[in-house]
Amino acid sequence: MTLDNMPYSLNSRKVAEATNEWLEKRGVKVEEIAELVMLLQSKYYPELTMEECIHNVKQVLKKREVQNAVITGIQLDILAEEGKLISPLQDMIKHDEGLYGVDEVLAFSIVNVYGSIGFTNYGYIDKLKPGILEKLNDKNDGHIHTFLDDIVGAVAASASSRIAHRKQAEREEELGGYPVRDDMEEIMEIEK
Amino acid sequence: MTLDNMPYSLNSRKVAEATNEWLEKRGVKVEEIAELVMLLQSKYYPELTMEECIHNVKQVLKKREVQNAVITGIQLDILAEEGKLISPLQDMIKHDEGLYGVDEVLAFSIVNVYGSIGFTNYGYIDKLKPGILEKLNDKNDGHIHTFLDDIVGAVAASASSRIAHRKQAEREEELGGYPVRDDMEEIMEIEK
Amino acid sequence: MTLDNMPYSLNSRKVAEATNEWLEKRGVKVEEIAELVMLLQSKYYPELTMEECIHNVKQVLKKREVQNAVITGIQLDILAEEGKLISPLQDMIKHDEGLYGVDEVLAFSIVNVYGSIGFTNYGYIDKLKPGILEKLNDKNDGHIHTFLDDIVGAVAASASSRIAHRKQAEREEELGGYPVRDDMEEIMEIEK
Amino acid sequence: MTLDNMPYSLNSRKVAEATNEWLEKRGVKVEEIAELVMLLQSKYYPELTMEECIHNVKQVLKKREVQNAVITGIQLDILAEEGKLISPLQDMIKHDEGLYGVDEVLAFSIVNVYGSIGFTNYGYIDKLKPGILEKLNDKNDGHIHTFLDDIVGAVAASASSRIAHRKQAEREEELGGYPVRDDMEEIMEIEK
Numbered sequence: 001m002t003l004d005n006m007p008y009s010l011n012s013r014k015v016a017e018a019t020n021e022w023l024e025k026r027g028v029k030v031e032e033i034a035e036l037v038m039l040l041q042s043k044y045y046p047e048l049t050m051e052e053c054i055h056n057v058k059q060v061l062k063k064r065e066v067q068n069a070v071i072t073g074i075q076l077d078i079l080a081e082e083g084k085l086i087s088p089l090q091d092m093i094k095h096d097e098g099l100y101g102v103d104e105v106l107a108f109s110i111v112n113v114y115g116s117i118g119f120t121n122y123g124y125i126d127k128l129k130p131g132i133l134e135k136l137n138d139k140n141d142g143h144i145h146t147f148l149d150d151i152v153g154a155v156a157a158s159a160s161s162r163i164a165h166r167k168q169a170e171r172e173e174e175l176g177g178y179p180v181r182d183d184m185e186e187i188m189e190i191e192k
Numbered sequence: 193m194t195l196d197n198m199p200y201s202l203n204s205r206k207v208a209e210a211t212n213e214w215l216e217k218r219g220v221k222v223e224e225i226a227e228l229v230m231l232l233q234s235k236y237y238p239e240l241t242m243e244e245c246i247h248n249v250k251q252v253l254k255k256r257e258v259q260n261a262v263i264t265g266i267q268l269d270i271l272a273e274e275g276k277l278i279s280p281l282q283d284m285i286k287h288d289e290g291l292y293g294v295d296e297v298l299a300f301s302i303v304n305v306y307g308s309i310g311f312t313n314y315g316y317i318d319k320l321k322p323g324i325l326e327k328l329n330d331k332n333d334g335h336i337h338t339f340l341d342d343i344v345g346a347v348a349a350s351a352s353s354r355i356a357h358r359k360q361a362e363r364e365e366e367l368g369g370y371p372v373r374d375d376m377e378e379i380m381e382i383e384k
Numbered sequence: 385m386t387l388d389n390m391p392y393s394l395n396s397r398k399v400a401e402a403t404n405e406w407l408e409k410r411g412v413k414v415e416e417i418a419e420l421v422m423l424l425q426s427k428y429y430p431e432l433t434m435e436e437c438i439h440n441v442k443q444v445l446k447k448r449e450v451q452n453a454v455i456t457g458i459q460l461d462i463l464a465e466e467g468k469l470i471s472p473l474q475d476m477i478k479h480d481e482g483l484y485g486v487d488e489v490l491a492f493s494i495v496n497v498y499g500s501i502g503f504t505n506y507g508y509i510d511k512l513k514p515g516i517l518e519k520l521n522d523k524n525d526g527h528i529h530t531f532l533d534d535i536v537g538a539v540a541a542s543a544s545s546r547i548a549h550r551k552q553a554e555r556e557e558e559l560g561g562y563p564v565r566d567d568m569e570e571i572m573e574i575e576k
Numbered sequence: 577m578t579l580d581n582m583p584y585s586l587n588s589r590k591v592a593e594a595t596n597e598w599l600e601k602r603g604v605k606v607e608e609i610a611e612l613v614m615l616l617q618s619k620y621y622p623e624l625t626m627e628e629c630i631h632n633v634k635q636v637l638k639k640r641e642v643q644n645a646v647i648t649g650i651q652l653d654i655l656a657e658e659g660k661l662i663s664p665l666q667d668m669i670k671h672d673e674g675l676y677g678v679d680e681v682l683a684f685s686i687v688n689v690y691g692s693i694g695f696t697n698y699g700y701i702d703k704l705k706p707g708i709l710e711k712l713n714d715k716n717d718g719h720i721h722t723f724l725d726d727i728v729g730a731v732a733a734s735a736s737s738r739i740a741h742r743k744q745a746e747r748e749e750e751l752g753g754y755p756v757r758d759d760m761e762e763i764m765e766i767e768k
Contacts (some may be wrong), residue, residue, distance in 0.1 A: 013754055105308045117293040122315050124319035127400060208564040297681060304497070460650045485691050505703075
C-alpha cells in the first residue's frame with residue numbers, strides 16, 4: 001500500500017496523545033481517576049494498589065472508542081465555555097440540563113466496551129460525585145464540564161470492570177486453573 | 193387482512209397481563225417499585241405523591257420492550273431456582289456471578305426506552321439496594337432473583353425518567369409556555 | 385413554583401423547533417426520511433401510506449432524546465465544516481473516519497428509544513444508503529454530514545419500529561382483541 | 577486468598593468451553609461465522625484471508641461478555657424447542673416474534689464490546705441473512721434459533737470491528753508510524 005491510496009490517514013498515536021493532553025488541560029489527572037477506581041473496588045479487593053488502579057485507567061484510555069468519546073465530549077464542553085454553540089444547545093450544555101442526555105450517551109459508549117458489569121458502578125459514582133467528580137461539578141469556577149464529569153466517571157467504571165475481569169483470572173490461576181486470557185485480560189508488556 | 197395470513201398472532205394483552213402476574217408471583221408489588229421511584233425523585237420534586245409514582249411505574253410496565261425483559265428475566269430466575277439450566281449458566285445465575293452481566297443487559301434495555309437520563313438512577317439504586325431490592329437480594333429465602341432485582345431497579349429508574357420529562361412539561365405550562373407533548377409525555381386517559 | 389427557583393429554564397418548544405429548523409437547513413426534509421421508512425416497511429405493510437410514514441417520523445422527532453442527538457450531531461458537522469474543531473477531532477469528523485464511532489453512538493441513542501427491534505433496520509439502511517442518505521454522503525458538495533447521515537438513518541429506523549408497534553395494535557383490534565395501548569402506541573390527537 | 581473465601585467460584589475455562597461446545601451442538605462452526613466476516617470485510621481488505629477471519633472470530637469468542645450472551649441465548653432457544661417456557665414467552669420465542677427484541681438486546685451486548693463501528697455491520701448482515709444465518713433461519717428443520725441467529729450475526733460484526741482496528745494498526749506501522757496497541761489490538765501469542 002502506498003500513500004497514494006490514502007488521501008487521509010488516521011494517526012492513532014495522535015488521537016491517544018490528544019486524549020491524554022486534553023484530559024490534563026481540563027484538569028483531570030490519571031491519578032484522580034484512579035482514586036475513583038480505588039473507591040469503587042477496594043472493598044472487593046482489599047489488596048488493590050493505587051499502582052494497579054493507575055495501570056488500569058491507562059489501559060482504558062488506550063481504547064480508541066474511549067478516546068473518541070473523551071475528545072468529543074471535551075470539545076463540546078470547551079465550545080460551550082466559549083459560547084460558540086447554536087441555541088438551544090449552548091444553554092443545555094452550559095447549564096448541564098437534566099433532560100439533555102448526550103453526555104450520558106457518550107459516557108455509556110465508554111462503559112459498554114468493558115461490558116455490562118460496569119453499568120452499576122458508573123451510575124453509582126455519577127450520583128455520588130466523589131473526588132475529582134465533585135471538583136468538575138463545581139459550577140463556580142468558570143469551567144463547563146457537562147460532558148467531562150460523566151466521561152471521567154465512565155472511565156473509572158470501565159477500569160473497575162477491567163480489574164474485576166483480571167482479578168478473576170488471577171484467582172483462578174492461584175487455584176491451579178488455566179483461566180482463558182481473553183482480549184480483555186491479556187498481559188500488556190509495553191505501556192506508553 | 194384475514195386470519196389466513198396469520199398462523200401465529202401476538203396477543204399484546206396477554207403479554208401485559210403475564211408481566212403483571214409474574215411480578216406479583218415473584219413477590220414484587222407495583223407499590224414497592226413506586227417506593228424506589230419516590231426515593232430517587234422526592235428531593236427533586238418535594239410535592240411528588242405516591243399516586244404519581246405508582247402511575248408512572250404502571251405506564252413503564254405497559255411498554256412491550258419492558259414486558260419482554262421482565263418476562264425473560266423472571267423465566268431465567270425460575271429455571272435457575274429449579275436447577276434446569278445448562279452448566280455453567282446454572283451456576284452463574286444461581287450465584288449472581290459478578291462477571292455474568294446479562295441481567296444488567298436486560299435491565300438496560302428497559303432503561304434505554306426512557307432515554308439516557310435514567311442511566312445514573314439505575315446504577316445508583318442497583319448499588320444501594322434499598323427497599324424491595326434488598327428483599328430480592330436476600331439469598332437465604334430459597335429464591336433466585338438474579339435478573340429480577342436488576343429489572344425492578346431499571347423499571348424504577350425508567351419511571352423516574354418519565355417523571356422528569358413530565359414535570360418539565362408541567363413547569364413550562366405553569367410558566368405560560370406551550371411544551372411539546374411528545375410520545376413520552378402524552379396524557380393517558382385510560383389505564384388498565 | 386416561581387421564576388426565582390429557576391435561574392435557567394429549558395424551553396422544550398425551542399428545542400423541538402430548533403430540531404426541525406436545523407434538519408431543514410442541513411438539507412433534510414421530513415418527507416425524505418419518510419421515504420426511507422417506506423422503503424424499510426412497505427414489504428411488511430403493503431398498504432402503508434406516505435402520510436403514515438410522515439406522521440411517524442414527526443412523532444419520533446418530538447422525542448427530546450431524539451432532538452438532543454439531532455442538534456448535537458448537526459452542531460459537530462457544522463463545526464467540522466467550518467474547520468473549528470480541535471485536532472485530531474477535526475480530521476476524524478471531516479473525513480468520516482471509520483474508526484470514529486461517536487456518530488453511530490448518537491444514532492443509537494435515537495434507535496434505543498423505540499426499542500431493540502430497530503437495531504437491524506438502522507444497520508441495514510446505514511449500509512445501503514438509499515435516497516437522502518446517498519445525498520448526505522456525497523463528499524463533493526462541500527458539506528460534512530458525518531453525524532447527520534447516521535442520525536437520519538436512526539430516525540427512519542425508529543419510525544419503522546413505531547409503525548411495527550402500532551400496526552400490531554391495529555391488527556389485534558381488527559381481530560376483536562383489546563390491545564394494550566402503551567406510551568408508544570397512544571393516539572396523538574394534536575400535532576405540531 | 578484461600579478456598580474458604582470462595583463458597584462458589586467461577587471457572588472461566590468451563591464457560592469458554594461451554595460456549596464453543598454449544599455453538600457446535602447447535603450447528604454453528606467457527607468457519608461459518610468467519611465466512612460472514614469475509615463477506616462483510618473483503619471489499620475493504622481484498623487481501624483478507626479466511627485464516628485471519630477465523631482467528632478474529634475465535635478472539636471475539638474468548639470475551640466473557642460474548643460467552644455469557646451466547647450461552648444464555650442458546651439456552652432460551654433450547655427451552656423453546658422443548659416447549660418448557662412460560663406462556664406467552666414460549667410463543668414469542670418459538671415464532672421469533674417481531675416485537676420481541678430480547679434476542680437483539682443480547683446480540684447488541686456482544687457488538688458493544690467492540691465498539692459502535694460494529695452497529696452497521698450487525699444490522700446489515702441480520703437483514704440479509706447470508707450463509708449460516710439463512711440456515712439458522714430455516715423454520716422447517718424443527719430447530720428454534722431465535723437468539724442464535726442474531727448472536728452469530730453479532731459475533732461476525734464484532735470480528736469485523738476487531739479486524740478494522742487491527743488493520744489500521746498494521747497500516748500505520750507500514751507507514752512508519754507507531755500505532756498505539758490498545759487492549760483491542762494486542763498481539764495474542766497463545767491461542768486456545
